[in-house]
Amino acid sequence: MIPLEFYLLLAAALFCIGIYGLVTSRNVIRVLMSIELLLNAVNINLMAFSNYLDPATATGQVFTVFVISIAAAEAAVGLAIVLAIYRNRDTVDMEEFNLLKW
Amino acid sequence: MDFTNLASQLNAGIILPEGIVVATLLVVLVGDLIAGRASTRWTPYATMAGLSLAIVALIYQWDTATPLSFLGSFMGDDLSIVFRGIIVLSAIATVPMSIRYIEQSGTSLAEFLVIMMTATLGGMFLSGANDLVTIFVALETLSISSYLLTGYMKRDPRSNEAALKYLLIGAASSAIFLYGMSLLYGLSGGKMKLLEISQSFVAADSDAPIGIIVALVFVIAGIAFKIAAVPFHQWTPDVYEGSPTPVVAFLSVGSKTAGFALAIRLLVAVFPVVSEQWHFVFTALAILSMVLGNVVALAQTSMKRLLAYSSIAQAGFLMIGLVVGTEAGYSSMIFYLLIYLFMNLGGFTCVILFSLRTGTDQISEYSGLYQKDPLLTLCLSICLLSLGGIPPLAGFFGKLYIFWAGWQAGAYGLVLVGLVTSVISIYYYIRVVKMMVVKEPQEMSDAISNYPEVRWDLPGLRPLQVSLILAVVATSLAGILSNPLFTLANNSVSHTPLLQAAIDQQQAPKAVVPPVATIAPAVTSVAQR
Secondary structure, eight states: OOOHHHHHHHHHHHHHHHHHHHHHOOBHHHHHHHHHHHHHHHHHHHHHHHHHHOTTTOHHHHHHHHHHHHHHHHHHHHHHHHHHHHHHHSOOBGGGOOSSOO | OHHHHHHHHHTGGGGHHHHHHHHHHHHHHHHHHHHGGGGGGTHHHHHHHHHHHHHHHHHHTTTOSOOEETTTTEEOOHHHHHHHHHHHHHHHHHHHHHHHHHHHHTOOHHHHHHHHHHHHHHHHHHHHBOBHHHHHHHHHHHHHHHHHHHTOSTTOHHHHHHHHHHHHHHHHHHHHHHHHHHHHHHHTTSOOBHHHHHHHHHHHOOSOOHHHHHHHHHHHHHHHHHTTOTTSOTHHHHHHHHSOHHHHHHIIIIIHHHHHHHHHHHHHHHOSTTHHHHHHHHHHHHHHHHHHHHHHHTTOOBHHHHHHHHHHHHHHHHHHHHHHOSHHHHHHHHHHHHHHHHHHHHHHHHHHHHHHHHSOOBGGGGTTHHHHOHHHHHHHHHHHHHHHTOTTSHHHHHHHHHHHHHHHTTOHHHHHHHHHHHHHHHHHHHHHHHHHHHOOGGGOOHHHHTOOOOOSOSTTHHHHHHHHHHHHHHHHHTTTTOHHHHHHHHHHHHTOHHHHHHHHHHHGGGGTOOHHHHHHHHHHHHHHO
């Protein structure tokens, strides 16, 4: 049987890849995809913990279902906003969105 | 038989206020579908009526004997009732501001109200959420509807951009928060309820709970984003500047309150084992927020950005109450939130009224406003001075109580930083007031010289006038007649077993009692209640 650590390492690696993509991507769609990676890393974590520590009640697996459904809602809203901004500005490049300056 | 048994176990009556909000939401949504454009006449009033009904339901649940509902997933204790009340009040106050604003922009009002009520619902559930799944779902309900509200002016590129930035930063921070929650789930050996998690941490009794600290870091990142604490604040000025002003008013009070409710419940319930560490982190966040928020606000030229930085600074003041963790600390924080509700929403109502009449938010355009519109000048001045903490107004008493609580608990550094930065903050609030009042007629800005005749009989302005007057009256009188608010804040803390356990535990080290021995029974007794 594969030890629990392997799953946690996989999730941590996926999480780091997601963060890397979040920081470096210029295309908004890629940023949204990186966020999905982050959420999937969490899902792996939850599933692994649920299987190894809490196989009787499996609350972690239930949590995963919630995470997946909310990730879908978030992606839908995200894409809707991207669509609105694309209609107004004809671009999805993060660097171009500089009307509001900090 | 089984079903009735289960239904009685759920104790679903606790979420009656949320149920009322859901019902109102459906009435507005379906009513708008059936009546179409004509529905704008009654939907705002239906919304306000429904939300007020929710407040009445909350009042009836004060001191309920069995606050735990849905098998421990939702906690309707007095602390959550106060926070839910503040969130609903901020939603009620946002409705009259938005009627004219949304109509002038040519978008649908009913949809705006529905999304705003969904955000309110998320905030209310977040205030009482007692397990990880509920926290996450409530947080995302609040966040996703906030993104939609921010981008509501879909033909305005600035609103689009604000929504996109808010969505990307918000989604990333909630993913990080979620990673922290998954670690909590694992570290506690598969527990979801907050108190079970902390019990398992106490039972493990390890010296260097490095895993717990890692989880704490992730969780704090998520919370600090929600309350806009420096250095997790970068989204705030941009989102506040770009989004529709009524939304900003709601975000600055409702969403922030929900964030604080989450902070109190999660940190106090789950992390007593590492309480030194999280107090340290929040001390740093509070100092950074107060200093950076107040200093950067000095340089702002847009009124909405000014209020954004001011709200960051106010979050810093509020965090003092959280950090000191005494009974006075928590109740001063709730008291300040109640006062902040009135003064900040009053301020935003004035900004909305000004931008409705002139179409601008620039601070320089306010110069000479007194000549044309004395009432607006008076109201905005009162709200800004109260935010700055000038004595007879409510904000002064709020700050006084927070600083007093901090001083009593020995957080001298924090209080001193708070005092110095509130002096700085008075400067930029007064600057706006001075600009409005003392300018000579020839120095009037273009917007003021073309100022339209003051008329309150345009559709949608009458409710705005009423809410403005109410907010200003509350801001000026809440300080002097603060006793009911004060009692409310105190009672909500002293009637909440969760906070009482944490306060006892804070005092335990002083009495040289081994900490674990005192935490464990306290936490268990809370869990049993």
